[in-house]
Amino acid sequence: MTRNRAEADGTATPLMAEYYAQRASAGLIIAEASTPNAVGQTYPNITALHTDAHTAGWRQVTKAVQAAGGGPMFLQIQHGGRVGHPDNSGLTPIAPSPIPLPETIHTPTGRQAAVTPREMTAEDIRNTVRDFAAAARRAVDAGFAGVEVHSANGYLLHQFLAPNTNQRIDAYGGSIENRIRFTTEVIDAVIAEIGAHRTGLRISPGNPVNGITDTDADLLYPALLEANGDKDLAYLHLAFATPAQALFNRLRDIWPGTLIANPVLPADQIPADGGKDAAERLMAAGADLIALGRPFLANPDLVQRLRTGAPVNPVRAKYAMYTGGPTGYTDYPVLSAHNCP
Numbered sequence: 466m467t468r469n470r471a472e473a474d475g476t477a478t479p480l481m482a483e484y485y486a487q488r489a490s491a492g493l494i495i496a497e498a499s500t501p502n503a504v505g506q507t508y509p510n511i512t513a514l515h516t517d518a519h520t521a522g523w524r525q526v527t528k529a530v531q532a533a534g535g536g537p538m539f540l541q542i543q544h545g546g547r548v549g550h551p552d553n554s555g556l557t558p559i560a561p562s563p564i565p566l567p568e569t570i571h572t573p574t575g576r577q578a579a580v581t582p583r584e585m586t587a588e589d590i591r592n593t594v595r596d597f598a599a600a601a602r603r604a605v606d607a608g609f610a611g612v613e614v615h616s617a618n619g620y621l622l623h624q625f626l627a628p629n630t631n632q633r634i635d636a637y638g639g640s641i642e643n644r645i646r647f648t649t650e651v652i653d654a655v656i657a658e659i660g661a662h663r664t665g666l667r668i669s670p671g672n673p674v675n676g677i678t679d680t681d682a683d684l685l686y687p688a689l690l691e692a693n694g695d696k697d698l699a700y701l702h703l704a705f706a707t708p709a710q711a712l713f714n715r716l717r718d719i720w721p722g723t724l725i726a727n728p729v730l731p732a733d734q735i736p737a738d739g740g741k742d743a744a745e746r747l748m749a750a751g752a753d754l755i756a757l758g759r760p761f762l763a764n765p766d767l768v769q770r771l772r773t774g775a776p777v778n779p780v781r782a783k784y785a786m787y788t789g790g791p792t793g794y795t796d797y798p799v800l801s802a803h804n805c806p
Contacts, residue, residue: 467498469510471522483529486530488535490769491536492754494530495539495613496526497541498512499542500514500545501596502592505543520603523603524606524607537610539610542604542614543621545558547630548570557580564632590650593621594654597614597654601664604659612663614655616651618675619672625644626679627679629680645688645689649693656698661697661698664698665699665725666698668689669703670703671710683715690716694721695721702725703725703726703752704727707728713726724752727756735763744757763779
């Protein structure tokens with residue numbers, strides 16, 4: 466999850482290495498979103514992966530997790546699209562269509578109104594696809610087992626999928642076949658660069674964050690999975706998943722490979738069981754793996770707590786983002802031998 470603890474230029478820090486090493490007991494760590502180019506930057510102090518310094522910064526993170534006995538790590542590659550600001554990146558954001566984010570965005574001087582993004586040209590699209598592939602190569606060079614193509618949560622790839630943010634009239638807009646084209650091209654480029662076994666895909670059907678309206682999700686996401694289901698991807702990561710939704714069950718039926726499900730948890734706080742009940746319901750509905758975000762944010766030893774039924778730390782939301790430093794980041798308490806059930 467994005468925690469805004471990178472350097473201003475997007476380089477991962479020693480503090481981040483400590484943070485991830487604390488959570489090395491996770492079976493698989495999917496590290497926070499990194500932008501594949503400068504114009505894709507969303508918020509201040511997010512990570513990036515398009516320079517040698519970025520690669521070296523992430524390498525110290527993967528080495529720290531390995532030294533702590535951790536398992537494989539994947540890295541999300543995420544382009545913000547219209548979710549960006551010149552005060553964050555120094556550049557005008559680019560997007561499928563010149564439709565601004567309908568809310569303010571955090572900048573180094575506080576929240577500001579979003580700017581109208583520049584509509585991407587065919588050259589912009591080609592360059593961005595190449596940038597995703599180049600970032601994937603850098604991720605492997607930095608010690609990651611693979612990458613997760615981030616097509617969720619209202620960022621660039623999701624903006625191409627959603628009809629309210631994509632009003633193009635070329636081969637990338639209009640029909641469902643056209644709107645899934647960009648995500649599919651990114652997936653194919655990443656596969657060509659690092660292999661399908663190192664490539665995951667993240668989606669969040671129906672998630673309205675960042676002004677997205679997935680009005681035809683029931684048709685679009687099955688089409689997206691059918692277009693990419695025979696490529697032997699490492700996994701599909703379904704964010705905000707719930708077995709109560711018919712679409713979840715349909716996507717599970719369509720997807721032939723590993724499904725990672727991220728359960729819907731209360732927005733204000735993590736549940737007392739750390740999300741275990743929601744996770745078990747998703748497993749019973751066909752999920753192969755469960756991704757937990759905020760529970761791990763506040764509980765470096767979440768695996769032990771779930772196994773033993775120990776109470777979980779609450780999230781200190783005040784320090785979740787934009788504050789920098791170790792407070793609310795690396796200072797959450799862990800269980801000791803005498804306080805385990």
